[in-house]
């Protein structure tokens with residue numbers, strides 16, 4: 056109980072600070088590295104067949120996600136996971152849904168660029184050809200020269216990694232109604248529910264980014280099993296995708312995935328690591344039930360009974376009005392200023 060009051064207090068402090076933070080409205084001027092990174096982030100030529108870029112799966116229209124259950128690679132294959140938002144991702148201590156080893160943009164980026172399971176962009180497969188293309192391209196010749204003025208060799212994959220990572224660090228935005236202190240009565244009631252001892256959402260999704268993953272490196276805090284699966288009622292998630300268990304090999308970690316930020320959550324459907332929940336409404340029903348019952352197919356089983364499920368996911372009652380209030384609060388975390396920031400836009404498109 057005390058803990059809940061404490062988090063509520065935390066919220067009020069955060070609220071007051073962010074209301075005074077007007078800096079976000081100033082136009083961002085990108086450095087030369089960040090500028091090159093912005094072009095490369097939107098550059099389809101990075102992919103093996105010139106069809107996809109980082110932005111294909113991380114589009115500003117969906118708060119830098121893609122609207123798919125699981126993302127589709129340049130070769131048309133589905134990856135295992137749902138694309139997370141990149142806004143404010145700089146503050147995360149760990150990247151991806153269940154990879155404790157990805158602790159910086161510079162390490163994370165190797166998977167989309169060079170990963171083979173499946174191939175996402177496949178940059179390594181055609182880097183030599185791409186370097187020839189960049190050399191002859193007057194725009195990239197200047198962008199690379201400006202970004203790496205002291206380098207004798209330009210257009211290297213390391214420079215591509217460094218520049219895109221630098222750009223990712225500029226994807227910062229905190230101008231939601233919540234940040235501006237403009238909560239409707241419904242949203243304010245929803246905030247009280249979110250921080251209540253009954254719902255306990257704030258224990259895992261605390262401000263300022265509504266995830267523990269920006270606040271600690273402790274794996275037991277950052278990753279949680281929320282009872283989405285209980286295949287054959289054996290306390291396991293689907294074997295092809297069972298969270299950090301695949302790395303730690305500890306039974307207690309089966310089904311633990313990273314706690315995502317809830318900023319812009321109304322723009323980032325579908326939800327969860329595998330995109331298996333379509334709407335916010337259903338997400339809340341799942342939490343109220345204390346886990347999901349999969350009642351047909353290969354993954355049949357009741358997540359509510361999964362012994363590896365986090366103890367905080369115990370279920371709760373919620374009236375229809377309370378549910379609407381909670382959704383109003385989550386909606387107050389939508390930051391529509393992202394649609395107007397020049398540096399978030401595709402540089403190849405003239406407005």
Ligand code: HEC
Nearest residue numbers: 108109112126127128136137138139150151152153167175
């Ligand atoms: C095919 C679609 C696709 C492409 C292309 C892609 N991503 Fe992703 N991205 C994803 C998915 C899916 C995840 C989650 C991966 C996982 O956990 O297995 C992800 C995760 C991330 C994360 C971690 C975010 C977090 O909250 O942990 C970052 C950062 C990221 N991508 C940046 C990039 C960059 C930079 C590029 C271009 C070099 C890129 N992505 C290309 C789909 C894509």
Ligand code: HEC
Nearest residue numbers: 254255256259279312313314315326327328338342365367
């Ligand atoms: C025990 C920690 C924990 C608690 C408590 C918790 N969550 Fe979560 N939440 C998570 C984790 C972990 C995920 C991702 C799970 C996955 O994909 O397997 C998640 C995912 C979500 C998502 C989907 C976000 C996305 O981008 O896919 C929403 C929305 C959400 N939670 C809202 C809530 C609300 C509302 C509450 C309170 C009723 C709540 N959470 C309580 C840990 C928690």
